[in-house]
Structures are given as C-alpha cells and as structure tokens.
Amino acid sequence: MDTVFEGSMGPQAMRRAGSQIEALKERLGRTPTACVITFGCQMNARDSEKLEGVLAEAGFAITDSEDADFLLYNTCTVRENADNRLFGRLGARGSELKHSPWKKLAVCGCMMQEQINVEKIKKSYPYVDLIFGTHNLYTFPALLDAVYAPENEGEMIISILPEADRIMEELPARRKYPFKSGVNIMFGCDNYCTYCIVPYVRGRERSRKKADILAEVRTLAADGVREVMLLGQNVNSYGIKVPAGEEADYGTFPELLAAVAETPGIGRVRFMTSHPKDLSDELIEVIRTHDNISRHLHLPLQSGSDEILRRMNRRYTKEQYLSLCDRIRSSVPDIALTTDIIVGFPGETSADVDETIDVVRRVRFQNAFTFIYSRRNGTPAASYPDQPEPERVKRDFDRLLAVVQQTAREECGKSRGLTGTVMVEGVNENDPSLLTGRLSDNLLVHFPGTPDLIGKFTDVELTEAKGFYFLGKQVGTPW
Ligand code: SF4
Numbered sequence: 001m002d003t004v005f006e007g008s009m010g011p012q013a014m015r016r017a018g019s020q021i022e023a024l025k026e027r028l029g030r031t032p033t034a035c036v037i038t039f040g041c042q043m044n045a046r047d048s049e050k051l052e053g054v055l056a057e058a059g060f061a062i063t064d065s066e067d068a069d070f071l072l073y074n075t076c077t078v079r080e081n082a083d084n085r086l087f088g089r090l091g092a093r094g095s096e097l098k099h100s101p102w103k104k105l106a107v108c109g110c111m112m113q114e115q116i117n118v119e120k121i122k123k124s125y126p127y128v129d130l131i132f133g134t135h136n137l138y139t140f141p142a143l144l145d146a147v148y149a150p151e152n153e154g155e156m157i158i159s160i161l162p163e164a165d166r167i168m169e170e171l172p173a174r175r176k177y178p179f180k181s182g183v184n185i186m187f188g189c190d191n192y193c194t195y196c197i198v199p200y201v202r203g204r205e206r207s208r209k210k211a212d213i214l215a216e217v218r219t220l221a222a223d224g225v226r227e228v229m230l231l232g233q234n235v236n237s238y239g240i241k242v243p244a245g246e247e248a249d250y251g252t253f254p255e256l257l258a259a260v261a262e263t264p265g266i267g268r269v270r271f272m273t274s275h276p277k278d279l280s281d282e283l284i285e286v287i288r289t290h291d292n293i294s295r296h297l298h299l300p301l302q303s304g305s306d307e308i309l310r311r312m313n314r315r316y317t318k319e320q321y322l323s324l325c326d327r328i329r330s331s332v333p334d335i336a337l338t339t340d341i342i343v344g345f346p347g348e349t350s351a352d353v354d355e356t357i358d359v360v361r362r363v364r365f366q367n368a369f370t371f372i373y374s375r376r377n378g379t380p381a382a383s384y385p386d387q388p389e390p391e392r393v394k395r396d397f398d399r400l401l402a403v404v405q406q407t408a409r410e411e412c413g414k415s416r417g418l419t420g421t422v423m424v425e426g427v428n429e430n431d432p433s434l435l436t437g438r439l440s441d442n443l444l445v446h447f448p449g450t451p452d453l454i455g456k457f458t459d460v461e462l463t464e465a466k467g468f469y470f471l472g473k474q475v476g477t478p479w
Helices: 013-028 042-058 080-099 114-125 135-148 211-222 253-261 281-289 306-312 318-331 351-362 391-411
Strands: 033-038 071-075 102-109 130-132 157-159 180-185 229-230 267-274 296-298 336-343 367-372 419-427 434-439 444-448 457-465 469-475
Touching: 013 042, 013 135, 033 042, 033 444, 042 071, 042 102, 042 135, 042 180, 042 229, 080 114, 102 135, 114 469, 130 135, 135 157, 211 253, 211 281, 229 253, 253 267, 253 281, 281 318, 296 351, 306 391, 318 336, 318 351, 336 351, 336 391, 351 391, 367 391, 419 444, 434 457, 444 457
Parallel strands: 033 071, 071 102, 102 130, 130 157, 180 229, 229 267, 296 336, 336 367, 444 469
Antiparallel strands: 419 434, 419 457, 434 444, 457 469
C-alpha cells in the first residue's frame, strides 16, 4: 500500500500507536521489544535516537538484538556497499518472519529516498512491513499505528515524501549516552558536490531556529548532558538561507556556537561537518575564545588537485584550503585537523593524487578518512566518462594511505607527556580495569579508573602514544 501520511506525530497518533503496542503486549504476554539498526553517519544515528524515543514511548522495550519484535533498519546511501549490506540483512530475515508472524520489519533512511531501492524491496523482500524516508520521520507514530492496525495485516506500507515540508521539533529521543548528545542544527545540503547523493536524499538546506536549538541544549544540560555535538551537513552555512525578514531568528553559525558553548552545564561542544568554502574568520575567533569548544576541526579536503576539486564542484582551490588551515592553526595552535579524501574520482590521474599527498604532508592531519570513489546513481559524477582504471586507483590509494598514516602517527605522538582533559565515555571493551575517554582534540585515551567517572571530565597525563590513541594516568579531581 503506497501512501503518504500527512498526519504529524501529534499526541493522538502517539496514543493510537501506544494502544496498538498495548494490544500486542497482551497477545504476547510480555513487553514487546524493538531494535533500530543504524547504518550511517551521526545524522543517521541522531535520527535513530528519535525513532527509538518514539518506540519507547509507544511501549516497546528497546534492545540491540535484531531478534526484536519490531526491527527497523535506518539506512545510509553514501556508499554502494552500504546498500548491499542492507539487502543481505533483509534476505536473512525472511524465513524468520514466516515463523514469527507477529514480528514486523521496517526500513527507513536515506536509501529509501531513492525509488530504485524501494522498488527492489517491493519486488524481492515483500515481507517488509513498512518503508519510510528521511523527510517524514515525524510521522513515525502514525506509521507505527498503521503497521499494527488489523486492517493493514499483510500490507507493505510505503510512505515517502519527495521533499521535506517541515522540521520536526517535538519527537522524543532516547539518547545512547546519558552524558553526551547530538543536536541537529540544520538538515539537507545545497552544495551539490558532484559525487554526493545527499542533496537528493536529504533535501534542500533547512536551518532550525536558534531559539529552538538553544532550548534543546538547555534541556539536555538540565538532564545531565555535558557534551553536545552540533550536527549538519555543512554547519558553516547555518542560518544563511532563511525566510526573508526572519534572519534574527537564526543568526550565524559562529553566534550559535558561542551561545551553545556559553550554556551553563555544557562542558564541551563539538560540531560536524564544516565545508572549507564557508568557514569564516569569525568562527575561528569563536573557537579561539571558548576553551570548551573542541580543539578538533573536521575539514573535508576530498582532493588536493584544483582540476578534480573543480569537477567535484567543491568551490575552493588547493591554495585556498592550505591558507585556511594556516589561518586556523595560527589562531588556535593546539587544534587537530582531520579530513576526508576521495581517490579515484573520474578523470583523476596519479599527478592529481600527488597534489593530494602534498596537502597531507603540509597540513599534517591528525587523521584522514580515505575512500575509493564510489559511483552513486543519480549524481552527476556517475555519468562522467573517464572513470579511472581500478588497479591504478588502488596503487594511488595505497600511496596516499601510507603518507596519511605516517603523518597522523607523528601528529598524535606529539602530545605524549602532556596532560589533557578527557570526557570519560565508558569502560574499555578489552580491559575492564581501564576507562576510555576522548580528549578535546578527539583522540582516544585509555587509563586506569573506576566506572563512577563515566560521564565526567578529568585530566589525564598522556604517558604512552599507541599510534592513534594514548595510554594515560588520571591526575587531579574529576568534575
Ligand atoms: S557538502 Fe557536498 S559532500 Fe557534503 S553533503 Fe553537501 S553535497 Fe554532499
């Protein structure tokens, strides 16, 4: 059944969903369980927290097990292998659903904004109960109600909006960590980099109002959250395209960032992602003057070749990128820069990769996420004729990776012997006598300690560099 649910989440939809889950509970003789599996980025993960919030409020017990009574895959479409991972998992669920007719299987997220994927599920996985996209997450309570309504038994409910019609402000969220949280400040992207599917699946850029964001941050702080990460595909263009006459309701990203950092109770602020073309000197100044803004800037380079940057529609040159990094470093010397790099973009030669390697050597990133170009149907670059030969791409990728790893190791090692402030995130997975936390520059540190420190800040002396993480010892009193 293809349908578009216009109804908002509203208390009525939530109540109806709750009655359906109550009926299921009676039928099963126990509290039904729900599981949301996240495939993508921080935005995707934040959406999952909201979806889990709705499921919990409707009456489900949330679990990590895919054996749950309600299983929801929140998909990502940035890379082709993510698509294949989803289809593999859907296939594996089929026979189980036959033997457990009360169980429901749902798919949402970026992949579902592409019609080709919806068609494939309709044809090959007819036992999927619900498909919805990124633009109508706020209708999830109504969708949940529809999935469990007896008259829809055996139907596949599909609800995809082609465009975002509003920003959801009221969905409950179930945070993964009590002490840190993502906060969406904007949705979508207007940049149209030629390799990227995001503008087509996440829609045009929309900013949330500053007052709504700050109210959310204050609520989180009152609930014990010490660290927030402001999320957007391009946070630097926050507030730029807003309805005429409403500019004051938004402001600029540096103004917003300063206001979040000054919120009582917030000990650390991160943000992700910054487009180099929009990063202003005003932002650098706000970072410099606020100690609790993370000393970590993720600044996707993608390529060091001007010609490839032009073909990618990145709208900066190698020299502009280098000069931006110089300005950031001279203002905030202790900041760590990380980046994303794509190798094998259509038309790229080994000489172009040499230019990228030159940037890596000069900027000395603390870390770089390197990817081999993944052709995404529906993007301009997918139809570019000169897709490079895979063997050469692999050789260029390995050359780049060797330089990235060497410079990153050297950069990380520079902090050995220093003392840094760590937000303690949990017990080390491999050694329960150790705690794991992150420094302001985002590096991981493991150190002896007890779980009562989780969610607190503490100073840690960095005694041993282990490539991309540190071993350390706690000093001073946690707060
Ligand atoms: S800035 Fe470019 S790469 Fe990033 S989401 Fe927007 S279009 Fe994609």
